[in-house]
Amino acid sequence: MPELPEVETIRRDLVSRIVNKKIASVEVKKPKLVKNKLKDFINALKGNKIRDIKRRAKLLVFVLSDNKYLLIHLKMTGQLIFCQGKAITGGGHPFAVSKDWQLPNKYSHVIFTFSNNSQLFFNDLRQFGYLKIVEEKELLKILNDYGIEPLTADFTLKNFKNILSKSRTAIKTLLMDQKQIAGLGNIYASEVCFSAKVKPDRPANTLKEKEIKDLYRACNLILKKAIAKRGTTVNNYVDASNRQGSFAKLLQVYGRAGRKCRRCKKGTIVKTRINNRSAYYCNYCQY
Numbered sequence: 001m002p003e004l005p006e007v008e009t010i011r012r013d014l015v016s017r018i019v020n021k022k023i024a025s026v027e028v029k030k031p032k033l034v035k036n037k038l039k040d041f042i043n044a045l046k047g048n049k050i051r052d053i054k055r056r057a058k059l060l061v062f063v064l065s066d067n068k069y070l071l072i073h074l075k076m077t078g079q080l081i082f083c084q085g086k087a088i089t090g091g092g093h094p095f096a097v098s099k100d101w102q103l104p105n106k107y108s109h110v111i112f113t114f115s116n117n118s119q120l121f122f123n124d125l126r127q128f129g130y131l132k133i134v135e136e137k138e139l140l141k142i143l144n145d146y147g148i149e150p151l152t153a154d155f156t157l158k159n160f161k162n163i164l165s166k167s168r169t170a171i172k173t174l175l176m177d178q179k180q181i182a183g184l185g186n187i188y189a190s191e192v193c194f195s196a197k198v199k200p201d202r203p204a205n206t207l208k209e210k211e212i213k214d215l216y217r218a219c220n221l222i223l224k225k226a227i228a229k230r231g232t233t234v235n236n237y238v239d240a241s242n243r244q245g246s247f248a249k250l251l252q253v254y255g256r257a258g259r260k261c262r263r264c265k266k267g268t269i270v271k272t273r274i275n276n277r278s279a280y281y282c283n284y285c286q287y
């Protein structure tokens with residue numbers, strides 16, 4: 001699932017390409033992915049301009065020219081791919097560009113065509129993602145439901161500590177709880193715990209002062225670094241512009257089960273399950 005760094009990478013790529021473009025038409029092939037009445041959805045978009053693209057946690061917010069907003073959530077396997085002539089850019093769920101790769105393909109469920117004939121494709125293999133047009137009031141309600149977000153002014157050590165001290169939930173699970181801390185998913189939550197030398201199944205309220213500080217620092221540091229590297233793509237896939245999210249090379253625990261720990265050189269990376277999600281940690285230097 002694309003997490004904060006991957007969604008931020010898509011946002012940055014798309015801003016320079018589609019802001020101020022006029023939407024000429026919208027084709028919806030899988031209406032169930034649209035959370036409005038189909039007619040309302042299409043009417044709201046047709047002829048409208050995209051003024052800006054913002055992001056809250058893993059949610060993309062396309063600001064339209066008449067105080068409406070298009071929300072796009074990629075969830076597990078969503079992708080946004082923009083094509084203008086032969087230039088292709090996009091991200092989300094990793095994909096390999098092969099000889100027979102083309103757009104639209106059988107996973108292209110929503111297609112936006114702009115007035116200069118460039119196109120934005122919303123592809124989704126498993127169809128957990130969604131698109132929704134909202135007005136400002138609903139937007140604010142949705143945004144307020146998210147917890148504090150790393151790399152923003154809200155994300156202070158005090159707020160972070162406050163959340164941890166009130167919860168007996170396993171720290172990794174809490175780090176992924178979007179209503180508490182917004183933007184981290186399965187990959188970065190394991191990495192953050194490793195960085196702070198904290199075992200991911202520790203109940204949050206048992207963490208010591210120093211561990212909390214280290215976790216807090218790791219959240220900011222790892223996400224910042226991951227954004228700089230255009231996120232993480234696993235399985236050696238590249239994006240359509242032939243670029244790979246190169247943070248994959250910097251992963252210390254995620255996907256490294258059975259390998260030697262790079263930090264202590266003594267432990268082995270163990271894969272376990274915490275609250276039904278995979279978790280990775282070093283069995284020697286994380287407590």
Ligand SMILES: [Zn+2]
Nearest residue numbers: 261264282285
């Ligand atoms: Zn170790």
